[in-house]
Amino acid sequence: MISLNQHPSGRHFLQIPGPSPVPDRILRAISLPTIDHRGPEFGALGKKVVAGMQQIFQTRHPVAIYPASGTGAWEAALVNTLSPGDSVLMYETGHFASLWRAMALKLGLEPEFLALPGTDKETGLPLAWRNGVRAELIEERLRKDSNHRIQAVCVVHNETSTGVTSDIAAVRRAIDAARHPALLMVDTISGLASADFRHDEWGVDVTVSGSQKGLMLPPGISFNALSPKALARAKDAKLPRAYWAWDEIVEMSASGYWPYTPSTNLLYGLSEALDMILDQGLPAIFARHKRWSEGVRAAVGAWGLPTQCADAALHSPVLTGVITPEGVDADGLRRLMHQRFDLSLGTGLGKLKGRMFRIGHLGDCNDLTLMATLAGVEMGLKLGGVKLAGSGVAAAMDFFAATPAREA
Structure with missing residues (x-):
C-alpha cells in the first residue's frame, strides 16, 4: 500500500x-494567491475564461461555469429546461448514460431508455455497451411521438466507461428528420478538448462537460454550453433550481463575475489551460x-x-x-x-x-x-x-x- x-x-x-x-504549468497557476472575486482583476479573468470556453465548445452562445463536478452540470442541464413529469428520451451506451438516467428519475422526470438490444457473442457483454448511439432508433422513436410528449433527447458523446464515441451530428439530423421539437442535450465530459465537438454546428442545445479530462485540470469545475432554444425553454421550465439557475449566471458572467463564490484558483488553472490548448x-x-x-x-x-x-x-x-x-x-x-x-x-x-x-x-x-x-x-x-x-x-x-x- x-x-x-x-x-x-x-x-x-x-x-x-x-x-x-495536471501539467506543472497549470499547477503553478493554481498556486497563485487568491484574489477578491468581486474586484476588477477577477472580472478580467472571468471574461477571459468564458470567452475561451466558447472557443473550446465551438459556440457563439453563453457558457455557464459552475464550481462543481460534471454530475452537477448534468443536473443543471435537466432542471433549467424541464418540468416535473416531462418525458425524456435517453440512450444507453454505458455506465454514465445510465447514471444520467438515474438522476432524471430522482428529479421527477420520466426517462425512456433506448438501447441496442442483445448480447455480444464474442464477449457475452451487452451490445449497447460496445456500440455508440444509433441515430435511426432515435428518429424512429421520435416519429411515433406525434403529440411531442418527449421534451429532450439526452446522449453521451464520449462514453468514459466503454471508450465509444457517438456521432452527435447524426443525432441532430435524426431529430430534424422526425420534425420533433425536443431539445438535444449532450454529455461530453470526457470528450471536450480531446475529441472534436461542435456545439453550434451540430445543433446541440445543452452541452455538459467538466474540468478534469481534456482540460487537464483537477476536478471541480463544470460547464453548460447553451443554445438560444435552451435559454428560451428555461423561462417556462418548472423543475426547482436556485444554485443551478442559468439566468443569473449568464447575466453576471458576461461581465466576468458569478452570483456565488467561484472556484477562484481553479479558474486561474483554467485560464492557463485555455492558453495551452488554444495556442496549439x-x-x-x-x-x-x-x-x-x-x-x-x-x-x-x-x-x-x-x-x-x-x-x-x-x-x-x-x-x-x-x-x-x-x-x-x-x-x-x-x-x-x-x-x-x-x-x-x-x-x-x-x-x-x-x-x-x-x-x-x-x-x-x-x-x-x-x-x-x-x-x-x-x-x-x-x-x-x-x-x-x-x-x-x-x-x-x-x-x-x-x-x-x-x-x-
Missing part, C-alpha cells in the same frame, strides 16, 4: 480516463489524441485481446477499453499493475465490472508516456497469467515510429 506521504521514486503513471495528469489549436490536439488512440489499439490487437468498442468508426481518442479473457479478473490485473509498476488504469464500471480495464490517453501525455504505460500493462498481463498473441509494446512502437505526430 502506497501512502500519501511515502511514494516510490519517479512519477506515478495516472493512465485513467480522468482525472487526467484544436485541430492539432484532436489529431494527436486520435493518433494516440490508434497506437494503443495497435498494442491491444497485437496482444490478441478485444477492445470494448466494437465499431471501428467510433473508437474513442480519449481512452481504450480492454476486455480480459473469460475468467480473468480485470480488477485483479489492475491491482497487480498498480502494486508492481505504480500504474493506475481505469476500472470496469457497472455491467463491465471485472471484465475490462481502461487505458487513458488524454491531456498531458506523449508517445513515451504511452509506451511506458503499455510496457507496464504487457508485463502485468503476463504476470497475471494472460496468454498474449504477441507483443503490444512492439506493435505500438512500430506504429508511433511510422506515424509522425502532426505539427501544431
Whole structure:
C-alpha cells in the first residue's frame, strides 16, 4: 500500500480516463494567491475564461461555469429546461448514460431508455455497451411521438466507461428528420478538448462537460454550453433550481463575475489551460489524441485481446477499453499493475465490472508516456497469467515510429 506521504521514486503513471495528469504549468497557476472575486482583476479573468470556453465548445452562445463536478452540470442541464413529469428520451451506451438516467428519475422526470438490444457473442457483454448511439432508433422513436410528449433527447458523446464515441451530428439530423421539437442535450465530459465537438454546428442545445479530462485540470469545475432554444425553454421550465439557475449566471458572467463564490484558483488553472490548448489549436490536439488512440489499439490487437468498442468508426481518442479473457479478473490485473509498476488504469464500471480495464490517453501525455504505460500493462498481463498473441509494446512502437505526430 502506497501512502500519501511515502511514494516510490519517479512519477506515478495516472493512465485513467480522468482525472487526467495536471501539467506543472497549470499547477503553478493554481498556486497563485487568491484574489477578491468581486474586484476588477477577477472580472478580467472571468471574461477571459468564458470567452475561451466558447472557443473550446465551438459556440457563439453563453457558457455557464459552475464550481462543481460534471454530475452537477448534468443536473443543471435537466432542471433549467424541464418540468416535473416531462418525458425524456435517453440512450444507453454505458455506465454514465445510465447514471444520467438515474438522476432524471430522482428529479421527477420520466426517462425512456433506448438501447441496442442483445448480447455480444464474442464477449457475452451487452451490445449497447460496445456500440455508440444509433441515430435511426432515435428518429424512429421520435416519429411515433406525434403529440411531442418527449421534451429532450439526452446522449453521451464520449462514453468514459466503454471508450465509444457517438456521432452527435447524426443525432441532430435524426431529430430534424422526425420534425420533433425536443431539445438535444449532450454529455461530453470526457470528450471536450480531446475529441472534436461542435456545439453550434451540430445543433446541440445543452452541452455538459467538466474540468478534469481534456482540460487537464483537477476536478471541480463544470460547464453548460447553451443554445438560444435552451435559454428560451428555461423561462417556462418548472423543475426547482436556485444554485443551478442559468439566468443569473449568464447575466453576471458576461461581465466576468458569478452570483456565488467561484472556484477562484481553479479558474486561474483554467485560464492557463485555455492558453495551452488554444495556442496549439484544436485541430492539432484532436489529431494527436486520435493518433494516440490508434497506437494503443495497435498494442491491444497485437496482444490478441478485444477492445470494448466494437465499431471501428467510433473508437474513442480519449481512452481504450480492454476486455480480459473469460475468467480473468480485470480488477485483479489492475491491482497487480498498480502494486508492481505504480500504474493506475481505469476500472470496469457497472455491467463491465471485472471484465475490462481502461487505458487513458488524454491531456498531458506523449508517445513515451504511452509506451511506458503499455510496457507496464504487457508485463502485468503476463504476470497475471494472460496468454498474449504477441507483443503490444512492439506493435505500438512500430506504429508511433511510422506515424509522425502532426505539427501544431
